[in-house]
Amino acid sequence: MSNGGWDSLTTRGGKKGHRRGGLRTLKLPRGLPGKKVAKTLSKNGFYVKRQPSTHLIMRRDNPHPQVVVPLHKSIDTGTLSSIIDGADLTTEEYIKLLK
Numbered sequence: 206m207s208n209g210g211w212d213s214l215t216t217r218g219g220k221k222g223h224r225r226g227g228l229r230t231l232k233l234p235r236g237l238p239g240k241k242v243a244k245t246l247s248k249n250g251f252y253v254k255r256q257p258s259t260h261l262i263m264r265r266d267n268p269h270p271q272v273v274v275p276l277h278k279s280i281d282t283g284t285l286s287s288i289i290d291g292a293d294l295t296t297e298e299y300i301k302l303l304k
Contacts, residue, residue: 231296231297233285233289234303235282236280237279237280238278239261239277240276241303242280242285243276245299245302245303246263246288246292247263249265249302250266250267251264251265252264259275259277260275260276261273261276270291270292270293272291272292273288
């Protein structure tokens with residue numbers, strides 16, 4: 206049975222991954238605080254548009270993505286992945302900004 210070209214069992218080198226064509230993905234950092242995520246996004250032109258309670262609404266003017274960053278002590282990797290996707294960044298670009 207075909208799975209549409211997605212190989213969720215192994216990639217090159219026998220390591221687990223979820224990319225088409227056997228390419229390995231970078232792992233997202235775990236346990237980043239929301240303030241660190243916001244600071245990293247600000248390096249890419251994002252600014253705080255408003256702050257309703259414990260979340261930051263961040264925006265960039267050109268192009269116009271807008272993301273919500275929870276100000277938690279630790280952000281889950283799934284939430285971080287959604288923030289990176291919403292910011293029109295790749296994982297690689299985000300990790301470079303993080304350093």
